[in-house]
Structure formats: C-alpha cells, structure tokens
Amino acid sequence: MDKVRFRIDGIEIEAPPGTMVLEAALDHGIFVPHYCFHRALSVAGNCRMCMVEVRLPGRDGKLEPARKPSIACATEVAEGMEVLTTTPLVTEARKGVLEFLLINHPLDCPVCDQAGECDLQDFSYEFGEAFSRFREDKLIKHTKDFGPEVRFYGNRCINCTRCVRFTQEIAGSCDLVQVQRGGHNVIDLAPGRVFDHPLSGNVVDICPVGALVSRDMLHRVRVWHLERTPSICPHCATGCNIEIHTQDEVVHRLKPRHNPEVNGYWMCDFGRLGYKHIHAPQRLLEHRWQPRDRAEGGRLGFQSVIELVAEAIRTAGPEGTWALASAWLTNEELWLFRRLFGTEQVALIARPPWQERRFYPVWGDSERNPSLPRQRERGRLLEDGATFMIAADRNPNRTGAERILGEQACAPARLDAFVNAALAGQVRCAVVLASMPDYLPPEPLAQALAAVPETVVVDLADGPLAGAATIVIAGAAWAEKRGTFTNGRGRTQRLEMARPTPGQARTELEVLHALGTQLGRPMGPCSPRRLFGELVGEVAAFAGLSWEGVHHQAPEWSPHMAAQPRRLPVLSPAALVRQRGGGAG
Amino acid sequence: MKAPEHPSPAGLVGPAQTSAAAGAAASGAAGEPAAHGAAEGEPDEEPESEPPPGRSWVERLYLREIASGLARTFRHLVLERPFTTDYPDEQLPYNPRARGEHILKVDEQGREKCVACLLCEAACPSKCIRIVVGPSPWPDRERYPVEFEIDMLRCIYCGYCEDACPCDAIELTPKPYSVYDNREAYIYDKEKLKNNYPQDWRERFSGGYGKLTGPPYRGEGGDRSLIR
Amino acid sequence: MSIWALLVIVGILLIVLHIPPGMIWAERKVAARIQGRWGPTRVGPFGLLQPLADAVKLLTKEEVIPRGAERPLYYMGPLLAFVPGALALAVVPFGHDMRVGDTVIQLQIADLHVGVLFVLALTSLAVYGLAFGGWSSDSKYPLLGGLRSSAQMVSYEVALGLAVVAVIMSAGTVSIREMVLAQQELLFGFLPAWNVFFQPVAALIFLVAAFAENNRLPFDMPEAEAELVGGYHTEYSGMKFGMFFLGEYVAMTVMSAVMVSLFFGGWGLPGLTDPHDTSVGNALVSAAVFLVKVAALLFFYIWVRWTLPRFRYDQLMRLGWKVLIPLALANVVVTGLFGVL
C-alpha cells in the first residue's frame, strides 16, 4: 500500500494509511501532549489534550484553515494534509483543556506519589496557565484499594480511561469500569471484582496522573530521588525489559521498559514485586565455614573462604568434584563456570515452573476485545495473539545455560546422576552456585548435598541450600550484577548493576574468578564485557552478538533464534490468579 | 651617604647622573622608607625601587605619618567609646525576616502540619533534612513524617525549605543558632523541632525581653511567630 | 645574705612575675579600645582575671609534641626564652637606697659593676630559646620563624650594643646603679640630666632595636601569623607555649626597665625623688616612679603594636644593617670626639 504524504509543522512525513496523526508526530519527534492515547491501547479520544489544527486540501487543492481543532489521536493521516501543533487555536485549546482538567483536580501534588513523573504537572507547566478561574467547591470522589497492588485516588483521576481500556484490551479481565456520569464520572471496580490480575501493576504505569498508584511503593520515596538502571526481569524466561529504580542503593520499584519484541509496554506483578529478596532480612552478608564434623567454624574473609574451597576441590580431585550451576547465573558466569568445571560433572538447578502443565498463549480473546483485530493489523501484538506472556519457566537464563553448558548438562538426568553419585559417596566436594531467590531444593538433592563431605554453596539467603553447606559464600542478586541473560525464546539481553553487593557478598563472577586463580588456572579477564566477547567467539549460539548490541532496546536477535524460533510456554492469567491466591510469587 | 633628592628615571638622565645613581646603589645605601633610625636627620637611604618623584627624604622618613598614626590610635583608645554590643547580655534586635533555627509547626491538636512531601528535602542545597515517611495515624491526611531530622551543622539557613513547603509546616524563626558541646545535639529530631521556638523566645522577639534594643519583633500578619 | 636582700629579691620577683599577666590584660584591653571594642569583660571586674583564665587554660591544655621533635632542645626552648630575660632584672635598680635602722637596703638584687654588659649578655641568650624552639620542632614554620628570629636578634643586638656603648662612654661607668645615680642631677636647673638628652640618637636606636629584640610589631617577623602561622612556637602548646608567651613579656619588661635606667633616669624624677634622701618614703616613691616609667614604656610598646604595620623581612634587615648600625657607629664616634674635646 502506498504511503500517505503529509506535513506536520512543515515537516514532510510519510506514513502508512490508517496511521493516526499523533502517532506519526510522536514517531517524528514532534511532541503533542496527550493523556488518553496509549500506543498499546485503542483510541478513546476523550482527554482532548492532543488537539491540533488540521488543514485539508479543498476542492481546489488549497488548504483551508480549520474552524476548530481536531484531536490528533483519532485523526487519520490523509494525503496532502497539513497539521499544525503550535497555532494560537491549538495553544488556546490546550489551555482550555488543562483548565477544565484542573478545576476538579486536587492540589495534592506534595502528597501524591506521581508527583515528578506526572503528565498533568508537566503539561500544566508547559502548556497551561498559572492561575485558575475556578472558585467553586471541588468534587470529591472515592479513594479505594482496587487490588493488592493498586490504589485508586478518584479525586486525581482525569478520566482518560487508559486503565479501563487496559483491563479490556490487554489484561482481558474487564475489572475496571467507568461509573457515574458527567463530572461525577469515576473509575471503579466492576461489580464483584477485585483487581488482582497478574498484570494489574501496569495500570499504575499507564495512568498519566496519580490516580492509580502502587500500594507497594505508596509514600515510600519521591520519584525524583530515584536512579534508573536498565535491566532484565529475572523471574521468568520471558525476560521482560525493565528499569530498576533505586535510591541510595535500595531498590524501590521495577518498571517495564518498552521492547516491542519481548514485553511491549508491560510486565507482570510477579516480576514487578520480585525485588524484595534483594533486601530480605535473611540475606547472606558474610561468608561462613560450618564444617559438619567439628564445632569450630564461623565467619571468614573472602580470600580465606576461597582458599578453603580451593583446598576442598584439590583434596577431592577432579573425579570427586561436582559443580551445580543455577539457571539464574548470567551467561558470563556460566562461561567462567564451564571453563572452571567443564561440562561433564556439572548439572543445572533451577526453580520449578509455575505449574506442571504447560500453557500456551490464551490471551487476546477477540470476543471480549473488539479492538484486537485492529491491534493485530498494527503489529502491536505478540505472537499468537497474546497481548502479554508470562513464561512457565521461572528462571531467566535456562536457555543460556543450555547453550553454554550443553543440553545434556542441563537435563534433569544429569542432576539425577549427581544425586546418585553423591548418595553413593563418590562425590567428595560439590560446588553449588545458586543465587536464586525462593529456591527449595527437591528432597533428593537436599539429601545428596548433605551427604557430600564438602559442600560449597553460593547463595543469596539463608535457607535449606545454605543449611546443607559446609562453606557458604554470600552471592549477588541479579540487580547487583552486570551480564547477559538469554530468554526463553533465545534472545540475549543485558542486565546492568543497579546497586553494589551488600556486606561481603560477591558476584558469582568474582567468586569463580578468584577460585580459578586460587586453583592455579589461567583465568584471564573478569569483566563481563570481555567474557561476553570470549563467549561470542567460543560458543556458536552466541556468534555475531556484541556487548553493545544486546543492550537496552537494540532489537538484535541472535542468529540462533532467527533460525529456529521457539515457542514459549506461557500461562493463563486465571491460573496465575489462583496461584497468587495460594501465596506463590 | 648622599643621594639625589629626586632621582630621575634612568632613561631620562645623563651619563653622569646615571653613574652616580648606580654608584650609590652599589655602595649599599639602598634603604628603608620608614621610620625610626634617622631621627637625627641623616640622609639614610637610596631605595632600589625608585620612589615617586617629588618626595624629599624627610618626607620619606614618614615620621609625620607615624606620629599621626599613633595619635589616631591614641584618640581611639582614650576618646572613642566602643561600639560593640555586649553579647549575649545585650543583643541587637533581629530582623523579623532573620533566618535562624527551624520550627516544625503543629495544628490546633498538636499534630504536625507536615505531610512529608519531601519538597524541603529536595530543595535543601546542603542535604541536611532527613524525613522518614509513613502512613499517617490521622484520618484527614495520608502521610506524615515518622521521623523528621535536621542536621543543624550542615544547615546553611538559606530558607529554601520554608519556600518549598506547601503547607507552611517548616519555618525559620529568628532564633539564632544554638551551641552545643556534642555533635549529636545538633541533629534536631521532630520533637525538638516542634518545640524549638518556645514562649520565652517569642516574648524576646516581640519586645518583651529585658535588654533588647531596637524595634520589637513583628511578624507579617502578626501570627508568623505563633505556632499554628 | 641578709634577710633584707632576700626580701628585695622576693619583692622584685613578685613584681616581675605580675607584670606579664598585667601586660596581657593591658595588651588586650588597649588593643580592643584602639579597635573600638571592649576587650575582656567577662572574667572578673573589667576582665582583670582574664590572664588567670588564660593561665588556667594553658595549664590544662593537652601538650602536643611533634613526633620528630628534638626532645631536649624542644623542652629547653621555652625555658631559654623565659629565664635569661628574667635574670637580667637582677642588675636593674628598682628604687633608691632605703635605710632601715642601721641597714642600707638597695632596691636591687645585685649591683654588678658590669651591669650593662650582664644585661646585654643575658638578653642575647634569649635568641637560643627561639632558635632551639624553632629548629627542634621539626616543622617548617617554626624552623623559618626560628631562623628569622635568630638573624633578626643577632642583627639588632649589634645596634643595641653600639647604642649602649655610646651611653657607657658618656656615663663613664658600666654599673647601672651608678648610671642611674648620675642621672639624678638637673641640667640647666630645669632639665633632668637623663641620658636621653645627652644621647638622643642612642636612645632612639636603643628603642628601635629593643622592639626588634623583643620581636614586637613592627618587627615581629619571627611569628608573622600571616606567613608563618605562629613562627617558632607553632608546634608548642599548653604551658610551653605559655612560657614563650611569658618570655616575650618578661623580655619586654626587662628592656623597658633597662631603657628606663639607661636613658630615662631610672627611679628618679626631679622634684619627686631626692637622690640624697635615703628614707623609706623616698625609696618607695622612687620605686613607684620607676615602675610608672616602665609601665609607660610598656604601654608604648603596645601602642606602637596596634598602630604600625609589620615590616617586610628585607626591609627589616636593611634597616638594621644599613641604617641603625652605621648610625650607631657614627654616634659612638661623635660621642668619642665629644669626650676627647
């Protein structure tokens, strides 16, 4: 289909027909203020903020000045159209809309969690007026908790209905509706519902004002203090692109980062709240030695603990040493792991999937979601019509482990082999690099680890794994590492360090590097970037990738992925709701 | 020792004069524009850096200047009354807009007016304010400061916090800076800030204090100093 | 030694030991008033007990000794700065002789025949204290201060000595007691026969050199705060610093006393004291006159300090070597010529 040629503020633009003026403008760096428009949602056109002056060619081909402004979000581009975003007509229209929006909006920015990242603040500052002619009483609307993650402040709501459309079109749950009418118009829960959908947190992100706020972060920090680090969510094999928001090295929230090929604009609540283990009270902050047969032991410095581990490995000899890596290690760590322990006497531990059964994409029900066909036309959907996917595999880097250590090493059979060998007394030393939150080793594995004379565990928190160890090394959480994860569909993405490791904790990269040096192996560089370079050179599945290329939003897919796209098992939201009700997550 | 009275700049004199000046300099007669040694009226110096022309050696003894200086200091000593104030017995009136220590204001029921918006913290250039936000125990507001601390040692009394406060909760009173003998005492907690401007200080700045001189303190609207 | 001599020694010692605190107080008060302030007011009436408070503070302060300090010299410095100066007072007559019963008591600890030389010898010892203190502190500022101080004091001692030579020449004696007695006459019936009138140049040189010897402004180069922090005593704290402090004021007192004796008629004041009367009353009046004269000179010290700015070091040296010493030599020659004539 031919592209439509038109002009916005004098800039020649080509866009496919059916594109809305607002999208075209935003794509070309012309900012038009808007509230209700969201690229992932259907067009509502009710905020009236994105009004522009549209001049269409008349019969004689000349442009006729518009009598009244049009909303850019619902105006399709047309051949020869001239769009003006800064005329007096538009400026006055914006001022008018902002005045109307603000008359019933409370001036509670100081206590509003959105303050600092609020579109109403920004647009009022940029396009609005400094005074209001409103002298009447403001309307009072209700404030209530919509669900476990979301609180609603009706007074602040500007009725853009992004949240309503989100629940209809993306989540598919239709939990939120608009009730009342006129000035009393307000968002509310659909009768009998609780907004506990696994995607509920996203309405907080898309709410342009402070009407929907996160209960998790309620009153905790002010957003202008937050530092933002781009990273990858580790809680399932989807590998959502996220931002880690920290203040003073404390993680306060995670936000999705737009990546059209992975997670769109969204992330699930499990991932969103999945930073708590970083600051858990059980977090290991120092290295320990707790021998099985003797009473002594206690805390150790890093160098001492590495010497102790090296001694244990030397004593056990190559035949008596097994090493277990977790699917939460980065590719770089796995690469060092492979160089240190090879691929024979190693196995992979991972968190069990959400459920035994594997689900396939069921979202995007077009019966409930009439706008879906249109979205599919615009390429907004992920594969199979799913609006969002949560992978059943609750580990971020199983694919990476399979590529680096080999499919066999990562198969459950290998773990069984380890268990059998350990129970048979053939294993003298086991090194476990776990660093997984909420990991409960299966009973045989726990028994096996307890049966090994020297068990070295690198982990995040005190738990059954650390309890079974003779040497415990405090490891680093994913937010404390640099490196790459390869998600369930084979896409390699980079995560960045958002905070330093607490206490004496070390990243697994440091642990492996120090251990190798202590064992007298040539270890070479320890920087993730250079290790990734080695990985690209040595492992075929990573060939062609570059450290810069896997960063942020660069849409680089690994050749492996391109050759053989994998279908990712995902879950139905209903199943997740049931699981959350059972206390999972 | 004899020196030309008005040594000319070297470039403007004849050869004879130049050699004389050079000889004088070489003889080590260069000296001292000041003071005591030459009371007998002996010519004593040939400055290496040439003095401005038109000043005789008598003038360059600066005896008159020394004498007048001594006279002036003596006059100060004997005649003039010191103009210092006898702090702390005697205190100058503070400008009502003087920025002294902070007060955290409370409402009629003794509750903090602060809603813990952290705008003061954001505005503070010296980062001396620390607030821990919590859900408020009262139904009419949502958040309040569980902890509110100002490190008076870091504070530069710029008043930005007062400007930033949306609910008039923090204010800089004219109360001057306190002095303590340990650092911990300088970190004012919420209770201390709430009671940081007690009655006697208010009286003091409203003219009720004994040796206060100058106009009495009056806040704008009459209630600036009141705890509200 | 008679009991009287002991009493005189004790009395003089008491007086001398009370002068530095008084000086400190006066210095602060005068400085303050010249600058339009009140000075100390809080400790005692008119802040009179301020020196006591200072002393208590200095005594209770922690002693900090630099690690690299040369200990023996470091300890000796303050002593050398203080003691020799104080010793010089032994030969200064504080008043006329006093006859009690049959005994004639001299208000002087020791009437040395070489009194002036004794004074010169002892005051020049003080330079060791400063030099030791400066060098032994193992710190650059004290070292520079000590160096400056020794150079300065050595330089000005020459001029000081030459000025005194002229006085000795005209007085014909080296005993301070005799010099003072010789000044009790009246010249032309109205002018006291003080050496200052016979030897004005020597008096002026002595005055200037005395300022330099005592490291007082405008010649306080050794401890120029702006450049050297505290000069030779930068690294001293507590009472050791106090000794330096004390030494400075004692040295000032000694210089004033010597100058009064040499140039300003010592304890005599025509019309008030009678050199031929040895009654107790006359002796006491003469002692009072002496003290007033000393106090006046000390006040002049202070007054000048808060009036004149500090010299530059090269200016200081130039003044000493190129002006004062030639002038003093010329003065000696002129005095000698007069004596011959």
Next chain:
Amino acid sequence: MPLGYQRLVGAVQEAYERGLLGKGIFGIDGFDVEIDDPPRAPAPTSAAKRRGCSPRWRAAGATPSSSPLSPAVSGLFGCPTVVNNVVTIAYLPYIFGGFGRGGDAEAGIAWWRSHGTEKSPGLMPYSISGHVRAPGVYELPLGTRLGDMLELAGGWERPWKAVIPGGSSAKILRLPESLDVSMDFEGLMQAGTMLGSAGVIVMDETVCVVDALYNLLRFYAHESCGQCTPCREGTGWAEKIVARIEKGQGRMEDLDTLLGLADRAIGKTICVFAEAFCWPIQSCIALFREEFEAHIRERRCPLRAGPRAAAGERAVGAGAH
C-alpha cells in the same frame, strides 16, 4: 416508565404480533427485521444523539465516540448503520407510502411540499411549552410565524420575555422583538438560533433568565456523559457559577468566566453536547446581561421576593483552587 417509551414498546410488540417484524416477514424467507429494545438504562442525552451509534452499544457505558465519518457506510460493529429520529420515521409513511393518498409516493411528496417554505417544506410537530394557555404538541407547517404559533397555543395574560425556539440547547430569543421570526430552519438560523428539536419554550416577564439558565445547566450537568474533558468539567463548573449568581453571590468577573469557559468548550468535544450547554450561556448573557448584572449588583434575584443572599447561606466557592 415514560408514556412515550410505553407506547413505543407497545407499537413494536404490536408489529411483531401482526408479523410486520421478525423473521421472514411478508412471507419472504430471509427477510428478517428485528427491533432491539431501546436501552432501558438511563442513557444521557448526549448518547442518544445521532453520533451515538456507538461501537460501544454492547459495552457498559453509553457514551458517544469519535464516530466514523459516515455511519451509513461503517457504523455499529463496522456495519452500515442508520440512526434516525422518531419524527423522521413517523413521517415516512405519509410521504413515501402516500398514506391517505392511496399509496402514491409522488402524491405524498407533493402533499409534503405543499406545506412549509421553499427551502424547508413540510410539517413539524412543535412542542410548545411554558407560558401559554394551551401548551402541547402542535403540528404546523414549517415557516409559521412565531407570534401566530403562540396565539394558536392560547396566548398569555402577561407580556412575554423570551423564547427558546428549538429545544433547550438552542439560543434564546428576546420577546416581543422576535415575534415575527419564521419558525423554520433558515428563519431561525437568520435569527441566530436554530430549530433543533422544535421544542418551543416560552417565558413571560416573571421568569428570571438567570434562574432559567441555572435550570438548563443543571439539566446539562446531569446529562453529560462525562467522557471528554471540556464537557465533563465545564457543565458542572457553569452550573455552579450560575447557581451562585442566582443566589446573589456572584461576581462581575463570573460573566467573563462563563463566556470564557463556553469558548473553551465549544468545538473541543466528541459530540455537540458542549455546544448544547454553551449556546444558552452565550445567548442568555448576550441578550440579558443586565439581568445577570442586576443579580450580582443587588446580591439577590430582583424578580423574587426578598433578598436571596440571606445571611447564613453558604458562601459558594470559598477556597476553591
């Protein structure tokens, strides 16, 4: 349940019973005509407007949407959609069916053209209400003189003051100056107002225009669907201001505020509801400004007995914004 609604539902039922509606009517297989019940939910006026042919018909909210340019091509569910007024449908049989003229469409059209003016032929049911002796619906030819129409409705004992010629959203006209207005589309357009729904509201001199405007605005504030911003916020704001003026607590700048908010609302909304509530504001203030100013100046409604700004009445708007 309103009488009109009962009759409509009754007529639809009757048509079903007689086989005029339903599956295979007139015995033609596959010729199905169904009539859905009109939504019983109290839909706001705005949703019932022409553009209310919303793709949200089945969704919960009855709100207008930015409609496709031509609903007859692509409307509800993307299908051709025709939305028409009951009046239009009621006249169809007369015109095309030649009802009473033997089924001759030509005759029906000629009959229709014999009424009314050149440009606006035909009849119109005028709903005359207010200060006339015999209010009611009068079916009259388009172009009837307003004065004649009011006389037909019985006249009134006191002098008239104003008339709203085309339903509550039409601009008001002053009486008796406008008694000669021709009540058709063009004539009213010339007079600066519109025929609209032909609901003629007549007011005599006892009517306070401010009070009347307040009444209208209260209706509009209630009827706004609340979807888009200028209308949602503007209706409530205008109602509050006029209420305050009527109570005698107005300020002179309130009139400018009213006109300003009307300017800012007109043409900025999805449907024409903003125009509907702004035109009365603009025309009332334009034609009866002295009455508004009298309210503000005297701090009471001059037409009501006693001051309305009695002590103790709550001050409106204290502390807003």
